[in-house]
Amino acid sequence: MTAPQSPDNNPRRAFIAAAGAGVAGLGFTVIAPGLHLMAVGEANAAEARKAGTAASPAVRWGLLIDAGKCAPGCTKCIDACHTENGVSEKLPDPRQNSQWIRKIELVDKRNGRVTQLPMMCQHCAEPPCVDVCPTGASMKRADGIVLVDRHTCIGCRYCMMACPYKARSFVHTPLTQQNPEVPRGQGCVESCTLCVHRIDKGQQPACVESCPEGAMVFGDLNDPASEIAKRIASVPTTQVRADLRLNQGVRYQGL
């Protein structure tokens, strides 16, 4: 099996990433003294993380999902996620399959109003899964992304007991044909990584990119100039199970 190659160990890739990060990180290019060319079109894109640098605690990555725009029957975000992350196993008991993202249909008990929305790891600021993990394999990165370290997960599933969103899956079977950038493993627990490997390259999560309705916005919740922060400041948004005070990175509109 080919070991997944870290971008940080590849000099050519590191150079490209660093150069890209330099440009995207500055957000503008000096074309003459006092005259700057601003990169307006990319204002909301993630900035690539420089090779060898740690994730920044100044950033809080998040998603805003407009349930009003989520089309019935559409599964493009699910397909994109599972293709990107190599989640493809189809077991005889579908309850044992991994699902990093799923569409939930909600029917309001009072008036019958139907809503659709994609559900995944909510990337809580106070994640119960991280609290209960005996080995610290469940962890929150400095930029707010909740991840599982596949090298220290012992497969006890306590995090799955603790997650209020049923966001985690346990890998029930040996895996083949993995995406080298997204290592998975039998006997470990996994969930949405917010496509951390893409974010670190300055790209958007696969689900966001794939949504034909533009129902998902990705960005830095801490940056008041980001589209996601502006939207959250201007329209009513909801955190699922807000009563638990977990301060999720994923917010919903139109719920």
Add this chain to the structure above:
Amino acid sequence: MFTPHPRHEEALFYLLAAIGGVVSAIGLAAALYMEHSGHVVTGMNNQIVWGLPHVFAIFLIVAASGVLNVASMGSVFGRVLYKPRAPLSGLLALAMITGGLAIIMLDLGRADRLMVAATHFNPTSVFGWNVILYPVFYGLVAVYLWTMMERRMNPYSKAAGLATFVWRVVLTSGTGSIFAFLVARQAYGSALLAPMFIVMSFSWGLAVFIVVQATMYAWNGMTLPPLILQRLKNLLATFVAAVLYLTIILHLVNAYFAKNIAFEYFILFDSDFAAPFWLGQVLIGSLLPLALLFLPATRTKALWVNLAALLVIVGAYYQLHVFIIGGQAFPLDIFPGYNVKSSFFDGAVDHYAASLPEILLAVGGLGIAFTMTTIGVRILHFLPQDDLAELEAAGGITD
């Protein structure tokens, strides 16, 4: 009760040890099979993530802690009749916790990463605390046994007993807190669970002790003195009643909150868990034993008291089955006020059926505890032998 003929006695011992060894080995083989194939060969899934192995493991771990209560009554609280029973209680504690931990560890998705669990510690995790709780428990019980069985160390027995007693309270609080600290699911997340698990451990541990002691007495053709039987059965009845009381309180409080009514209705009346609750936990595990322990016709007869203890153990299985499996089968209430459905079975009640490998793993844990006990009582001096004169001098059963 059956007492083996002295000529057959040794052969019977080897037969029992062999049966225990084979059951343990089959359990290990089942774990290897699960490890090789993945948990796809179990009935567990992404909603019911803990299944039959956890029911058996938690029973063994909770009862292991509780069985030490017998020793504590003698060493810590100075009750004369419990002192000769302390070594057996220590042995049973070690045997059962070993069986329970073996199940839990062999059920891990990555059982090969035991060293990772030992070297990576998360202080906010109750599971993480176990890395400290269990080894110290082993050490304390071993030292305690040593102080009881080595005459020169006898003076330290009370101190060792006290330390063990405190630690076992902490340990079982930890087991209850595994569930008490869960914010997600409606069945758990109650501070009551820590003290409730301690009382459960008293009840189940004493029930196991009574059954094992009865077997050993029968094996040796001895009869338990009636005053000791009376004292043990009174204690067991108190613990069984206390567990029943706490169970009632837990469900009453839960049902009082509107947000939990649907769950309580599910678990008590409208699910696969209603019958195990009412018939298994309440009737077989609580009311019948209480009747046997209190009715004049049965309360003085060893046979009925032993049967009551067996029923308590059967009831414990049902209680954990309802609590652990039932608590997970009810769907998470992610969107209160909505009916939900999804490809991941949101909003759907889950149905769990244990597969053969996980049944064998669970029973294998019992096999480990059984084998350790059988060999332990054979090679060391664990048979409780009462000095009736000393007991009477100490005030008999009212000491």
